[in-house]
Amino acid sequence: MRNTPTRSQCCLSNVVIQQRINHLLSYNIPFSMAYFDLDYFKPFNDIYGYAAGDNVIKLVADILSEICREHFVGHVGGDDFVVIFQSGDCKEHCLNVLECFNQRISHYFQPEHLIQRGYMAKDREGNERRFPLLDLSCGVISPDVELMDTHHEVSLLASEAKKQSKQVSSGIVYLQTTEVRTA
Ligand SMILES: Nc1nc2c(ncn2[C@@H]2O[C@H](COP(=O)(O)OP(=O)(O)OP(=O)(O)O)[C@@H](O)[C@H]2O)c(=O)[nH]1
Numbered sequence: 333m334r335n336t337p338t339r340s341q342c343c344l345s346n347v348v349i350q351q352r353i354n355h356l357l358s359y360n361i362p363f364s365m366a367y368f369d370l371d372y373f374k375p376f377n378d379i380y381g382y383a384a385g386d387n388v389i390k391l392v393a394d395i396l397s398e399i400c401r402e403h404f405v406g407h408v409g410g411d412d413f414v415v416i417f418q419s420g421d422c423k424e425h426c427l428n429v430l431e432c433f434n435q436r437i438s439h440y441f442q443p444e445h446l447i448q449r450g451y452m453a454k455d456r457e458g459n460e461r462r463f464p465l466l467d468l469s470c471g472v473i474s475p476d477v478e479l480m481d482t483h484h485e486v487s488l489l490a491s492e493a494k495k496q497s498k499q500v501s502s503g504i505v506y507l508q509t510t511e512v513r514t515a
Pocket residue numbers: 369370371372373374375377381382383384385386389409410411
């Protein structure tokens with residue numbers, strides 16, 4: 333890692349998650365980490381209400397707890413979760429999580445929104461526009477534990493994976509340490 337992330341780039345703000353990562357790095361224990369984040373959560377909250385948004389966060393927590401129960405599941409905050417895998421079945425678990433979410437989330441939408449595959453809502457600038465339905469993205473990283481010293485470096489890689497996962501139609505990307513190019 334050539335660059336140290338700034339405070340604003342540090343997406344792993346939960347101290348328990350940071351400690352877990354620092355522990356794995358300090359003992360050179362290999363791991364993969366999946367960063368799950370809801371897409372278009374703000375318009376969902378705006379249309380259906382904050383309580384309905386809380387129910388979706390609970391849904392994600394339940395799915396992760398069920399499918400990844402043998403692994404470390406951490407709530408970063410809001411609609412962001414991480415799962416730390418120390419065994420090799422990370423990809424399969426993540427794909428199962430996304431599939432399960434896609435099956436269960438349809439119950440949270442009104443029929444007309446499902447038919448239209450979205451709804452009108454205000455963006456962050458206050459402009460009314462059309463948004464797709466709420467979705468779940470997953471950025472998976474496999475940090476090189478011999479090259480990384482702290483959770484800050486892992487956080488930088490996770491931020492990049494999260495960003496890329498929102499840009500691909502599959503909703504999932506996999507990054508290795510060496511693929512990080514951003515500052
Ligand atoms: N219901 C609910 N909403 C929350 C909670 N924490 C944060 N939010 C909302 O989450 C939204 C911000 O999450 P973002 O992931 O940045 O919003 P987004 O629309 O999904 O943006 P993209 O991830 O870029 O698609 C804001 O509308 C917050 O009000 C929470 O605990 N409950």
